[in-house]
Amino acid sequence: xxxxxxxxxxxxxxxxxxxxxxxxxxxxxxxxxxxxxxxxxxxxxxxxxxxxxxxxxxxxxxxxxxxxxxxxxxxxxxxxxxxxxxxxxxxxxxxxxxxxxxxxxxxxxxxxxxxxxxxxxxxxxxxxxxxxxxxxxxxxxxxxxxxxxxxxxxxxxxxxxxxxxxxxxxxxxxxxx
Amino acid sequence: xxxxxxxxxxxxxxxxxxxxxxxxxxxxxxxxxxxxxxxxxxxxxxxxxxxxxxxxxxxxxxxxxxxxxxxxxxxxxxxxxxxxxxxxxxxxxxxxxxxxxxxxxxxxxxxxxxxxxxxxxxxxxxxxxxxxxxxxxxxxxxxxxxxxxxxxxxxxxxxxxxxxxxxxxxxxxxxxxxxxxxxxxxxxxxxxxxxxxxxxxxxxxxxxxxxxxxxxxxxxxxxxxxxxxxxxxxxxxxxxxxxxxxxxxxxxxxxxxxxxxxxxxxxxxxxxxxxxxxxxxxxxxxxxxxxxxxxxxxxxxxxxxxxxxxxxxxxxxxxxxxxxxxxxxxxxxxxxxxxxxxxxxxxxxxxxxxx
Ligand SMILES: [Zn+2]
Ligand SMILES: [Zn+2]
Numbered sequence: 001x002x003x004x005x006x007x008x009x010x011x012x013x014x015x016x017x018x019x020x021x022x023x024x025x026x027x028x029x030x031x032x033x034x035x036x037x038x039x040x041x042x043x044x045x046x047x048x049x050x051x052x053x054x055x056x057x058x059x060x061x062x063x064x065x066x067x068x069x070x071x072x073x074x075x076x077x078x079x080x081x082x083x084x085x086x087x088x089x090x091x092x093x094x095x096x097x098x099x100x101x102x103x104x105x106x107x108x109x110x111x112x113x114x115x116x117x118x119x120x121x122x123x124x125x126x127x128x129x130x131x132x133x134x135x136x137x138x139x140x141x142x143x144x145x146x147x148x149x150x151x152x153x154x155x156x157x158x159x160x161x162x163x164x165x166x167x168x169x170x171x172x173x174x175x176x177x
Numbered sequence: 178x179x180x181x182x183x184x185x186x187x188x189x190x191x192x193x194x195x196x197x198x199x200x201x202x203x204x205x206x207x208x209x210x211x212x213x214x215x216x217x218x219x220x221x222x223x224x225x226x227x228x229x230x231x232x233x234x235x236x237x238x239x240x241x242x243x244x245x246x247x248x249x250x251x252x253x254x255x256x257x258x259x260x261x262x263x264x265x266x267x268x269x270x271x272x273x274x275x276x277x278x279x280x281x282x283x284x285x286x287x288x289x290x291x292x293x294x295x296x297x298x299x300x301x302x303x304x305x306x307x308x309x310x311x312x313x314x315x316x317x318x319x320x321x322x323x324x325x326x327x328x329x330x331x332x333x334x335x336x337x338x339x340x341x342x343x344x345x346x347x348x349x350x351x352x353x354x355x356x357x358x359x360x361x362x363x364x365x366x367x368x369x370x371x372x373x374x375x376x377x378x379x380x381x382x383x384x385x386x387x388x389x390x391x392x393x394x395x396x397x398x399x400x401x402x403x404x405x406x407x408x409x410x411x412x413x414x415x416x417x418x419x420x421x422x423x424x425x426x427x428x429x430x431x432x433x434x435x436x437x438x439x440x441x442x443x444x445x446x447x448x449x450x451x452x453x454x455x456x457x458x459x460x461x462x463x464x465x466x467x468x469x470x471x472x473x474x475x476x477x478x479x480x481x482x483x484x485x486x487x488x489x490x491x492x493x494x495x496x497x498x499x500x501x502x503x504x505x506x507x508x509x510x511x512x513x514x515x516x517x518x519x520x521x522x523x524x525x526x527x528x529x530x531x532x
Contacts, residue, residue: 001507010257010507027510083217095297095342097221099214099332102340113337113344117405122338124349124408127331128323134335141408 005032062091065111080104136173140166179248179286185262185502188493190288192267194486196308200476201424203356203396203489204307206267207314207413209322210341210350211300212332218342219295227279227295234294237328238283241321246286252277258507261498267305272297290321297342298350300325307489309424311353311417315409338405348405353416357423360395360473361430368397371426378419379403394465399423435477446474454525458511459518464495487524494520 003009004026077086083097087105090096102109113120126135143166150159183189192204212218213233216226235249252260252274260274269282273296283292293301302325304318332340338348346352362368372382383398399420401412435442449470453459459467472488474480493499500516501508508516 001509083221085221093220095220096218096340096344097342098217099212099340102334102337109344113347113405116344117347117403119406120336121406122334122336122348123406124338124351125319125322127326127333129326129330130333134333134338 001027003028003032061115062108062112065108065115078104133173136169140169140173143169178245179284181248181250184266184268184284184288185259185499188266188490188499190266190268190305190493192289192305192307193489193493194307195484196306196310198309198424199307199485201357201359201427202309202420203358203492204267204305205310205314206306206352206354206356207304207311207318208352208354209300209302209318210298210339210346210352211302211322211325211329212340212342213299214330214332216299218298220297220342222295224279230299231279231281231294233329234292234300234325235281235283237325238292240328241324243285247283247290248286250282250284252280252282256502258498258502262496262502265496265498266493268303269293270296270301273301290317292321292325298346300329307486309355309417309420311355311413311420315353315413319409346404349407349409349412351404351409351412352400353413354398354400355416355420357397357399357420357427358395358469358472359397359423359427360469361434362427363395364434365430367426367430371423372397375399375419375423378415380416380419395469396465431473431477435479442477443479446470446477446479450474450480453521455522456518458514459495459521460510460514461495461497461517464491464517464521468492468495483525491521491524494524 001010005028009032077088079086080097080101081104082100085097085101087108090101090105096102096105110120122134123137123141126138143162147159147162147166150156150162192206196202196205213230216222216230219227219230222230231251238244238247238249241247252269255263255277260269260277263269263282264271264274266288268284268288268291270293273280273282273293279295281294283294284290289305291303291305293303302318302322304314304321306314334340339346339350341347341350359368359371362371375382379402380399381402383400399416401416404412407415438445449467453464453467453471468488468491471480471483472485475483475485475488495517497513500513500520503520504516
């Protein structure tokens with residue numbers, strides 16, 4: 001059976017929807033089902049971020065933030081050397097193109113990320129291979145937690161050791177690693 | 178060892194089993210987004226670059242703990258029905274199968290771990306366990322992530338954390354979610370109020386079957402919205418604490434429902450059980466609605482003890498892709514409804530005989 005919509009691909013998804021008491025049925029291919037936003041209905045949750053119009057959401061969000069237009073305007077259509085993306089492309093599709101995009105477009109991205117995430121300070125896991133201050137900060141966070149536990153359990157010897165380690169790390173962090 | 182044929186024809190993924198608080202929580206999922214530092218993200222990567230990602234991640238996955246339990250499937254070598262089954266089992270995302278070329282799935286034999294290669298990000302590592310199991314799922318995901326990282330250079334920034342294609346995943350790259358069954362809160366019309374509260378605490382609620390179909394099956398997914406500025410443990414503990422409250426509210430609502438409705442509730446769940454065990458034609462939607470009623474009845478001890486894993490299995494068995502893959506052919510809707518009814522009757526009678 002072919003897809004009801006494009007009449008080209010084999011229909012693999014069956015969609016039945018009741019809107020205001022009217023039931024409609026369709027047999028769609030993967031692609032058309034997706035385009036019509038029916039996939040979730042039949043298939044269950046998308047594991048990815050489910051919002052297909054994320055690009056539009058960013059576009060409207062970006063319009064409210066300062067310093068955006070300069071990066072979108074044709075005159076300053078800077079391209080990321082890693083992937084060729086422009087900031088206007090990002091505005092449209094809501095996705096960055098590569099890791100370097102975050103350096104190239106850091107300035108206009110910053111207010112957006114703050115708006116989306118409430119800040120720009122990573123405190124989670126740090127890859128073991130990665131040097132840098134994040135690893136120190138992450139370790140510090142853990143040591144402080146351990147210290148709190150040690151104090152709560154009245155393990156004073158362990159607490160003293162932890163305090164020394166924390167001091168050492170804090171000094172390294174202040175000394176620019 | 179991963180038996181690929183079983184993945185497509187058996188509904189025995191680990192997440193369908195019994196777990197903590199299974200009466201309300203069907204499953205727990207931890208997903209980590211990771212990218213390689215020197216190659217464009219999949220959306221902008223050329224075929225050759227996607228191939229490089231695939232080769233590198235594949236190689237890294239060969240060093241995972243218990244490596245023998247994993248197998249890899251290249252998505253373009255699967256039929257579209259098979260890709261649909263992977264979605265129905267929640268082993269890949271919709272986004273992942275959109276363009277199957279140079280996309281692959283590394284899957285553990287119990288289907289509790291799946292690593293999507295070249296999804297929106299180069300790597301989406303997912304752990305999926307039954308019941309409310311956030312700590313265990315996170316520990317496993319963390320360990321597997323460490324193992325992969327020994328062989329891969331991840332894109333990472335001191336301030337922004339793990340770099341992802343979408344800024345909504347930055348930082349930890351972590352999405353923790355639980356799939357809840359909340360029939361009593363829905364019946365008592367308290368669900369939207371509960372969801373409103375969750376939103377205030379940074380959680381997102383989605384219906385299992387998308388916008389506008391939220392009541393279908395009364396299944397909901399709750400997950401963290403923010404990913405940056407919080408440690409993985411904080412994000413997970415927040416979700417765990419709030420999920421605990423929802424569980425309590427649903428349990429309280431169930432008892433109240435029985436007190437208020439009595440025989441009407443008894444009739445509702447037995448009627449659902451009767452249709453499921455005797456119907457000759459069942460649509461996917463109807464099956465979901467009836468399964469929800471039966472599940473409620475089982476959890477309130479109003480129905481014979483069908484075990485929950487058996488009901489969970491039906492969440493997969495009644496899906497269109499699975500039915501057609503089992504039959505081995507695409508079916509018309511009428512043929513599908515006929516086969517679906519037969520499969521459900523089969524499963525439920527098997528269950529009765531064994532008890
Ligand atoms: Zn089509
Ligand atoms: Zn780039």
